[in-house]
Amino acid sequence: MSAQIPTPAVAEAAYAEAERLDREFRSPRDVNRLHRTEHRWAALFMAAPIIGFLAFTVYPVGYALYASLTRWNGLGQMTFIGFENYLRLFRDQYFLTSLWNTFFYMIGIPIGLVLSLLLALALNRGIPGQTAFRTIYYVPVISSLAAIAIVWQFAYNGDYGFINQVLAWFGIDGPDWLQNKHTVKPAIIIMAVWKGLGYSTLLYLAAIQSVPPSLIEAAKLDGANAAQRIWTIVVPMVRPVTFFLVVTSIIGGAQLFTEVNIMTPAGGPEFSSATVVWYIFRQAFRYQEMGYATAMAVVLGIIIFIITFVQFRLNRRNEFSVE
Numbered sequence: 435m436s437a438q439i440p441t442p443a444v445a446e447a448a449y450a451e452a453e454r455l456d457r458e459f460r461s462p463r464d465v466n467r468l469h470r471t472e473h474r475w476a477a478l479f480m481a482a483p484i485i486g487f488l489a490f491t492v493y494p495v496g497y498a499l500y501a502s503l504t505r506w507n508g509l510g511q512m513t514f515i516g517f518e519n520y521l522r523l524f525r526d527q528y529f530l531t532s533l534w535n536t537f538f539y540m541i542g543i544p545i546g547l548v549l550s551l552l553l554a555l556a557l558n559r560g561i562p563g564q565t566a567f568r569t570i571y572y573v574p575v576i577s578s579l580a581a582i583a584i585v586w587q588f589a590y591n592g593d594y595g596f597i598n599q600v601l602a603w604f605g606i607d608g609p610d611w612l613q614n615k616h617t618v619k620p621a622i623i624i625m626a627v628w629k630g631l632g633y634s635t636l637l638y639l640a641a642i643q644s645v646p647p648s649l650i651e652a653a654k655l656d657g658a659n660a661a662q663r664i665w666t667i668v669v670p671m672v673r674p675v676t677f678f679l680v681v682t683s684i685i686g687g688a689q690l691f692t693e694v695n696i697m698t699p700a701g702g703p704e705f706s707s708a709t710v711v712w713y714i715f716r717q718a719f720r721y722q723e724m725g726y727a728t729a730m731a732v733v734l735g736i737i738i739f740i741i742t743f744v745q746f747r748l749n750r751r752n753e754f755s756v757e
Contacts (some may be wrong), residue, residue, distance in 0.1 A: 449627050498679035501728040508724035529706050529730060532713040535619065539709070540571065542623040543683045547676060549627065550634030555664065556636070568639075572632035579629070583696040586625045590697070611696055615706035622693050622707060632680055641672040654670055675750050681742060688738050691715065710734050 502519055504512040524530050553571065557564050558597040574582060589596045592610025601608040611621040645668060653663045694701070701708035701716075710730060718727035 443701055481705060490597060498728050502726075502732045503729075506725040507722040508718065509722075512693040512725070514653065515725075520728045520733070522726065523729060527715060528705060528708070531711045532701075532708040535705075535707065536688055536709045536711075537692065538619055539623055539626065540684060540687045542627045543571060543680065543687060545623075546630055546634060546683070547679060550631055550679075551638050551669075551672070553631070554638035554642055555668070557639055558690055568632075568636070571635055574629050577630045579692045582629060583625070583693050587697045590621050600749045612707075613702045613703055615684070618698060618702045618707045622697065623692060625697075626687075626690070630683070637675050638672060641675040642668060645671045677745070682743075684741055687737055688734060688741075718753045 477521065501512065503514060503516060505515050505518075508510045531636050534572060547653045557567060561567075590611035592608070595608075597606030597611070606625070609617050612615045649667050649671075650663060653667055658666065689711050694712045695715070696706050698707040701712065713735070714727045714730045714734075715732070717723045
């Protein structure tokens with residue numbers, strides 16, 4: 435004889451009766467003990483991220499703020515000097531030049547975004563071998579930045595570099611790219627754009643493939659050509675990806691270091707390739723001016739925060755205007 439399966443009403447009634455009996459026969463002491471145990475476990479799980487945040491964020495930031503107000507070589511005793519380091523920053527021509535260079539390199543951000551979007555549109559057309567092309571474009575992203583910088587350093591060599599050899603085929607006498615103050619920054623920008631092209635292209639490709647085909651078909655029926663469809667449909671639809679790439683690219687560009695340190699170890703001719711992070715590194719570890727270097731790092735962090743905050747505010751305003 436098969437067992438009968440209780441109906442939902444019977445099961446719910448039995449569950450309610452079990453809960454009633456549990457409350458009736460459980461003493462207040464047991465309830466309080468259970469609550470205390472739950473609170474201890476909750477506090478334990480909450481403590482881990484809080485302790486991590488305090489130890490690896492709040493304390494280092496607070497320590498850096500204090501160190502920026504001192505004269506310190508990184509090992510010895512700190513000497514409190516107030517805002518002297520910050521006042522020195524705005525009189526330091528090398529710092530101002532490196533700050534200008536840092537933001538000059540960001541010219542490559544819109545160039546990289548446009549090229550990435552065009553590549554993503556091309557790869558989305560189902561061309562033969564598109565998987566191989568995606569892999570080729572993404573290889574620089576996962577490659578060692580130091581190794582890539584060394585390869586490009588040889589390519590930019592004025593005597594035997596690959597780029598000048600190609601230019602010589604067309605009768606052009608190429609410059610010594612990394613030893614000329616007029617060409618060193620464009621050379622590094624080209625390398626940085628090439629390095630990050632695959633990552634941006636992959637994100638744009640994923641965003642383009644999520645665009646509803648019905649919108650494209652409707653635009654075609656309305657007589658929109660390919661350029662109009664891209665500008666009026668694709669570009670607005672991939673705007674969240676564009677916003678993400680702009681924010682992360684500016685944050686990453688403000689911390690440009692490895693390329694400059696390897697390709698132009700002395701900061702380029704007439705300090706023309708030096709960035710803020712490179713100058714911080716030099717002052718901290720070559721001249722042991724850790725307090726002064728920390729002040730520069732604090733100023734750079736404030737600038738990055740302000741730029742990022744403004745970007746989020748503008749993006750939110752644009753979202754509201756679209757709605």
